[in-house]
Amino acid sequence: MTTLTGTGIGLGVAAGPVARMADPLPAPADEPSALSPDAERERAHTALEAVARELEARGEKAGGLAQEVLEAQAMMAEDPSLADEIDARTTTGKTAERAVHEAFGSFRETLQAMGGYLGERAADLDDVAGRVIARLRGVPAPGVPDPGHPFVLVARDLAPADTALLDLDNVLALVTTDGGPTSHTAILAREKSIVAVVGAAGATALVDGETVIVDAAAGAVITQPSADQLADATRRAADRAAAASAPPTPGALADGTAVPLLANLGKPGDADAARALGAEGVGLFRTEFLFLNAEKAPSVAAQRAEYETLLAGFCGMKVVVRLLDAGADKPLAFLNDADEENPALGVRGLRALRAHEQVLRDQLTALAEADEATRGRGQGADLWVMAPMVATVDEAQYITDLAHEHGIRTAGVMVEIPAAALLADRMLAVTDFASIGTNDLTQYTMAADRVLGSVASYQDPWHPAVLRLVGEVGAAGRAQSTPVGICGEAAADPLLALVLVGLGATTLSMAPAALADVRALLAQHTLDDARRAAEAALAATDAAAARAAARAAASRTTAA
Structure with a gap:
């Protein structure tokens, strides 16, 4: 064994x-084509279009997050710049297969070096290129086997x-x-x-x-x-x-300590599925779906309609909405489409919104109007609004005051930057709540791009340095009786969820599919157990050791 x-x-x-x-297809040989450049160019364009349609069809069938990813891949297959690169290579006498291989490879290296959102897109280029080359060769694309x-x-x-x-x-x-x-x-x-x-x-x-x-x-x-x-x-x-399959119950520890389990959502239409899986509300509603691919910011009325649907879907429950999180890593023509050498450290999140305050004011207005309208119809939720990428106490004060000015009753900040965690006592003194985005907090703490495969081993929220920062925020929340939630992917790891509660998290938000596992593990442990597991993890020297130490501590308490 x-x-x-x-x-x-x-x-x-x-x-x-x-x-x-199956292993990826071997690279096409770099040898002259027996066909004319025009014929090879036509072969390439036909294959690119066919792959784009296939990816769109798969996305429509899959739905959800998968559809968004597959539609992005389809757009790659039809990128005019890539087509131009392929055409240039076929003009020199290369086969369509080789031209596709070289063009996609060149783009992959360029985007990989840029990191951030574009780096994530680079990771998908290999798959698109492989599908195009397989179609050109007339063979099945490498995919999931079917052993019967x-x-x-x-x-x-x-x-x-x-x-x-x-x-x-x-x-x-x-x-x-x-x-x-x-x-x-x-x-x-x-x-x-x-x-x-x-x-x-x-x-x-x-x-x-x-x-x-x-x-x-x-x-x-x-x-x-x-x-x-x-x-x-x-x-x-x-x-x-x-x-x-059992009816879901509210999240709680074995000693009765309530730990509300909330859902991370990207569209109002996801509400029914999240509630069916036991979501007690929404801990992170991403509003980017309203803004991405738009040439101008959506109107207050258009935003309000979507927010009303969301709030009505969680009538009587807590709903935490994140203000637009965009910037140079997710360029928007009306916000910030300037090139930046390191977009992860550039003008994004609240920085971009503050530089274009009308976009921010319109979003706050739409949220406040949606809150008032749904409450007036008896469909109201408990609306909380938070700003992304808050780095300073001044920014926390600014967004809290501005949100209150627009009629938002509960306004808070996301803690994703180590500076915010280290000054959590002062940060939480000027705002209503904090929500820790563990994905970006880990990225910035470990200096490891969250979508760059070559540094994936560093991108682990179990690292004691990350946990220590979470603990700083949790301690500040306890001292000031200010709620501290977790809304990053870390909360979907059941054992890590227990540790986060031990560090002071009062709510956990995650992908709805993770709710049952997290609920089950929390129910096996008390708050004292959670704190002991957290202490064990904090005493470790690296992520693997922290995970092992927490698992050992949790196993002892379960056995006891």
Whole structure:
């Protein structure tokens, strides 16, 4: 028996035979074409269009977050700049296959170096290029295997187009050798409640047909398991399924301490599904869907209509809305489309809104009007509004005062920058609440771009440096009786959720699919248990040690 380690997504466990993802197609040979440049150009354009339509069709079928990702990939396939690069290469006598390979490779290197949002897009270019080249060759694109029976899928990583349409009746679990907790594979695995362990480098040695246990709760893949281990995995999977199908209850610790479990949402239409999974409200509503791809900011009336739908969908519940989080990493023509060498450290979030205050004032007006209108109809929610990327006490004071001026009763800040965490006592003194965005807080603490694969190992919210900053905010919240929520991906990790509560978090917000697992683990531990697990994690020297120490502390309290 061998145990391979990685990052588990959720608490699930599954066992079954391995089926490996096929390796990418080999690079096309760099040899002269036997066809004319015009013929090769036509072949390339036909393949690009066909792949774009296929990706759009997959996205429409998948829906949700997957649709957004796949539509972005379809836009890549039809990017005019890429088409020009391909045309230039076919003009020199290259085959369409080679021209596509070189053009996409050139773009990938450029975007990868830029990091941020564009760096994330670069990671998807390989998949699009592979699909185009496969179509040109007349062969199937590398994708999910179909061995004819349920299986554990093992891959270097999964492209969004593959993850979006996984047959959940046959894919028992996912194991990837690359990627981290914020990779596309991890995010989509959470959304679809797929048992997954990502970043398990040792999985390269797994072979087709061998039986493994994928234990997400332990972040482990067990090879050559014993009969007893297989039986235990089957029992745990059945228990988890039974717990997930039970009517959801409010989030709470074993001693009765309430820990409201909220949902991260990107559209008002996601409300019904989130409530069905037990969301007690919304801890992060991303408003970017209203602004992205727009040539000008939406009107107050257009925004108000969407916000009214959201608030009515969570009547009587808490709804935390994040103001527009955009800037140089997500360029908007009406906000900030200037090139920046390092957009992650540029004009984004509140900085961009403050520089274009009318956009900010319009959004606050729309939110306040939607709140008043839904309350007047007896459909009101408890609206909280927060600003992203707040770095200074002055900014916290500014946005709190401005929100109150516009009729927002509860205004707060996101803590995503270490400076805000280190001055949390002063920050929370001038605002109504704080919500910690663990994704960006980890990125800035570890100086590791959250979407750059080469530094994915640093992008781990379990790192004691990140946890210490969370603890600073939690302590300030306790001292001033100010609510402190968590709305980053970290809250979807059940064991880390327990630690975050121990550090002072009063609410947790996550992808709705993670709610059941987090609810189940919290119910097994008291507040004292959570604090002991947090202390154990803080005493460690790195992320892996922190995770192991917290797991050991939590296991002792569960056994006791």
